[in-house]
Amino acid sequence: MASRIPDASLVTPAPPGALAARFLAWYDRHRRHLPWRMAPGTPSDPYRVWVSEVMLQQVRVETVARHYAPFLERWPTVEALAAAPLEEVLRGWSGLGRYARAHNLHACARLLVERHEGRLPEDEAALRALPGVGPYTAAAIRAIAFGRGDALPPVDGNVERVVARLFALGWEPGTPDTRRRAELRRFAASLAPDGRPGDHAQAIMDLGATVCVPRRPRCGACPVQDACAARALGVADTLVLGPKRAPRPKRYATAFWVSRPEDGAVLLRRRPMKGPLGGTLEPPSTEWRPRRAWRAAEAISAGALPFAADWRRLPGRVRHALSSYEVEFAVMTAADVPRALDTMDGAVWVGREHLEGEALSSLARKLVRHALAATRPRAIRHRRRA
């Protein structure tokens, strides 16, 4: 059951209490200043912890750090977030990816105001019942925001890696991921400290992010190197840490760049709330499909194109990797834009000066950038001469 690799039993782990003290001492020395981290001794605001933890789900610290402060400045409280329209919140989430998290965050804020007096609950079950709050986030909020060390500690990918190496854990190929992670949680819980559960959790996560990294770990900088079974066995860099990811199949689509002659405003459309990039704005586009060659007439009949015109293809293509696909876009544009396009479903004109602040995905920003560059007068002249 306990899946330590062969020979791991030859290594005697240090007592958990001793390890916890060393994690904390390391954290006190190497603690990074992050926008959502209060100064030591300052009580944390559960709202700020919650927002940071949701933003950090599957996103690296540096990316979140760019978005966190503006988001918190705009919506400093649960009440402020709950009062905002979802479309507004999606603007603040633009570029962060996994847009369902923004939907859940917003729905959760409204639920907190309606049923929890605008406060995050401390209770484990109550937290888990909130949209977008799973086992990790519930445990993180309890430990970091409320200082609760009872129940299970937060276990993210960093903690899993640190624990797998510390105890030299390994599994047969084909072991279900759920079982693997259940065992990792059990080992992680065995490291629980006597106090400072929030700092303890962040210490191990920071250690995993900066020292006990996936490839070529910096074991010499590790505060528990002498207690690490994987290091003692010489397998710290070769231990199999998780299942492989499925390759992303390619998909193809065509986007339509429609610029209003009078003022240069651009036609955008909101994607369906469910599904990829849910609720974000983008230039009207076809579906993504396995083969190329979307023609204008075909796109019109598929409802992706706003109007019939003399469409021409802009040079170049836009490639973008999403969770499940790698999509390659061709971009088409028309010189003659008819008036009165309001009939198009969900379409809006957006002034160019407002594009930056809108709820665009990174993919949509790439399309916009590409179209702007390709339709600059100088660029067109250059292309014709070449």
Added chain:
DNA sequence: CAGACGTGGAT
């Protein structure tokens, strides 16, 4: 349980 769901930095 397996698959869906973004983005950008590191190697």
Added chain:
DNA sequence: TATCCAAGTCT
């Protein structure tokens, strides 16, 4: 350029 993969959750 290609591949990996990060403070996970939901269905």
